[in-house]
Amino acid sequence: MSHHKVIIVGTGPAGYTAALYASRANLAPLVFEGAQPGGQLTITTEVENFPGFRQGIAGPALMDEMREQVIRFGTTLKPETVLQADLQGRPFKLTTDKGEYTADAVIIATGASAMWLGIGKDEQLSRSGGGVSACATCDGFFFRGKEIAVVGGGDTAVEEATFLTKFATRVHLIHRRDKLRASKAMQERALKNEKIQPLWNKVVLDVLTSTLETPMGEKVEKIRALKLKDTVDGSESELAVEGLFVAIGHRPNTSLFAGQLPMDETGYLQVEKGSSRTSIPGVFACGDVQDHVYRQAITAAGSGCMAAIDAERWLAEQGLAD
Numbered sequence: 436m437s438h439h440k441v442i443i444v445g446t447g448p449a450g451y452t453a454a455l456y457a458s459r460a461n462l463a464p465l466v467f468e469g470a471q472p473g474g475q476l477t478i479t480t481e482v483e484n485f486p487g488f489r490q491g492i493a494g495p496a497l498m499d500e501m502r503e504q505v506i507r508f509g510t511t512l513k514p515e516t517v518l519q520a521d522l523q524g525r526p527f528k529l530t531t532d533k534g535e536y537t538a539d540a541v542i543i544a545t546g547a548s549a550m551w552l553g554i555g556k557d558e559q560l561s562r563s564g565g566g567v568s569a570c571a572t573c574d575g576f577f578f579r580g581k582e583i584a585v586v587g588g589g590d591t592a593v594e595e596a597t598f599l600t601k602f603a604t605r606v607h608l609i610h611r612r613d614k615l616r617a618s619k620a621m622q623e624r625a626l627k628n629e630k631i632q633p634l635w636n637k638v639v640l641d642v643l644t645s646t647l648e649t650p651m652g653e654k655v656e657k658i659r660a661l662k663l664k665d666t667v668d669g670s671e672s673e674l675a676v677e678g679l680f681v682a683i684g685h686r687p688n689t690s691l692f693a694g695q696l697p698m699d700e701t702g703y704l705q706v707e708k709g710s711s712r713t714s715i716p717g718v719f720a721c722g723d724v725q726d727h728v729y730r731q732a733i734t735a736a737g738s739g740c741m742a743a744i745d746a747e748r749w750l751a752e753q754g755l756a757d
Contacts, residue, residue, distance in 0.1 A: 439465045440755065441746055442529060442538035444517050445688075447474025448732045449722025450544030451501035452739030453746075457542075458508035460747045462756070465511045465538075467531060472514065473498030474546045475723070476732060481564075483576060485732050497732075522695045522715050539755045540717045540746045543704065544739060545688040547723040547730070549681065552586065556642040557681055565644065566658035567679045571595035572731065574680075575602050583678035584609055584661060586639055592682035593617040593625045599680065600630040607674060608633045611666050634674070636666045642679065687724050696720075703727045711742035717753075719745050 441457050441464040443450050450466060457464040471477060476494035483491035492500075506512065515531035526537040549569035551558045560567040568574040571585075575598060583603045585596040588610035594617075596608045608625070613635045615622050625631050641662040646654050661674045687703045689696075696713050697705045704725040706712055711719040721742035722735040750756040 436535045436537055437465075438526065438537045439463065440538070440750060441465070441540045441542060441743075442467070442527075442536060443542045443544055444520075444529070444691075445469055445474070445544035445546055445722070445724070446472050446502070447476060447498070447544060447546050447722055448501065448736040449546070449724075449739035449742070450474070450542075451498070451505050452736040453542045453544060453721055453743040454505040454510040454739075455501075455508060456740050456743030457746065458505060458510045460743065460756075462743075462747060462750070463509060463511070464542075465513065465536070466505070467513055467515050467517050467529075469516050469545070473502070475549070481577065482573070482732065484573065517691060520691050520695070522692070522718055525717075527717065539753070540719070540750055542711075542739075542742045542746055543692065543713075543718065543720040543724055544722045544742070545691070545724045546735075547685040547687040547703075547727075550684045550686055551681055552639055552683070554639065554641060556644070557639075557679065560642060560644070560656065560658060560679075561681075563656065565656050566677060567642065567681065569681050569685075570730070571598045571680055571682075575599050578602050578678040580604060581677040582675070583607070583680065584674060584676045585680045585682055586610075587682035587684075588612060588615045588617065589682075589684070590617045590621055591684065593621045595680055595682045596631050597621075597625050597628060600628055603630065603678070606631050607676065609637050609639065609661075609663070609674075610635060611638050612636065634663070637663045638666060639679075640664050640671065643673065685723070685727070685730065687727070689724060699727075701727060711738060711745045712749075717746075717749055 443466045519530040521528040579602040582605045584607040643660040644656045645659045704720040719742040721738035
């Protein structure tokens, strides 16, 4: 059984930043990369709102840069997935698909996963840059002057539809019922917006695409329309759009810690206000696994910095930093 001062579960901007700060504090962190090294940014084509890249940078490329940076400072990365976590005893014990490890401190950066429509094509096109996204703040700019659709009826969907009117010529808000679940104030603001057209009692059956050729001669699949079904009469129709935003929620990757750490009603880990500390001393959380409000790469990175500093100070208090 291998023992470490700090083990970081997960990567992405939060996990890599935590590793960077922990490495520079001579804590020699071990990072388990999990099933999706790099997190959600690995399925984002262009990132234009992360400071330091005036021309933007591809999501996977940004994660590669962060990964190489933490390796440079001495972080150990393992392509393993944590299957069990025992946070009740000390040292903490983590069991992966390849072995068992113990740690004096644990930083959780397992992130959250966007919920998709379950039709396959939407998630596939989000990975290939085909015009589907689960983050309006991240990708809205790329749909300037285009007609697009948002699927969902809660606060997130209405907020994203309203935000996207800054760029799109029209935003179709598709909801399976005849009224929204969003707060009354958000509904009123959205429904008064001339660019937002609600489509009631509709679900997306399929995403229809066209194959286009890029200036480099590459062939790419791009969304051209949605196949919709009416939930009342069963009729089907097509809606011509150049973009689709799926806003039916995110699912935090916290099942591993169920029954051990407090979570809110939607499964996000709870931390002490203004810190990354969880209810268990020596266990810290950062990134989207504890943030259901902002969910941005830059805020995740910032919370990763906080987690590493919190862990370093806690280890020092316990006499475990040396």
